Amino acid sequence: MADTMQFDLVSPERSLVSVPVREVRMPGTEGDLTIMPGHAACMVSLRPGMVTVVDAQGNSVEFAVTGGFAEVNNESVSLLAERGHARTDLTQDIYNEMLRDAHRKHRAAEQKAGSAGEEFVTAAAKMLADMQALGTHVGLDPNQANFPE
CATH class of the missing domain: 1.20.5 (Single alpha-helices involved in coiled-coils or other helix-helix interfaces)
Incomplete structure (x- = not known):
């Protein structure tokens, strides 16, 4: 199993981030979840909250989203946010x-x-x-x- 997977976070205004990561934590409508490399494929509806991305070196970055959905497969996570901002920009x-x-x-x-x-x-x-x-x-x-x- 790979140590990282591709993560893309896109809002209608712009692409917020596109990086290899080892973990993504997100606010699902059915509860919070953590996605790691090798995760089963799924679609996740999101509620407003914080998305935390952990890179290959263990550094984490947070993004605020107002909702949206994520497509997960064992090699990548594509998150389409209704609206999103880096925590540092909020x-x-x-x-x-x-x-x-x-x-x-x-x-x-x-x-x-x-x-x-x-x-x-x-x-x-x-x-x-x-x-x-x-x-x-x-x-x-x-x-x-x-x-x-």
Whole structure:
């Protein structure tokens, strides 16, 4: 088995990273998971949270994602994020914008609750809570943003 696998993280704006890694930790919608070389092939839906990449030398780098999905095979992981930022680039202003988007999606789900079903509202509330937890985890204030009603 190889010691590393290829990891690519792409958001709609740009490619964030493309490097050989020995481990990727990601926030799956069904729970957090760690991918290492030789992992069984799978598709993973992501929730908002931190993706941690460990390179061949054991150095780790974190990326904040707002969701998306990852395709895993035994030689690579391709992560397509709805929105992603290197942890070092994540400012309070960027986080506030991400959180405003989550609030808008939650309000839209509540307004469509009758036609979309209660599980749609529950999923939007969970996504909003995950976004708030992401900010708290990295030391940003989820209460600072100004959310229009």
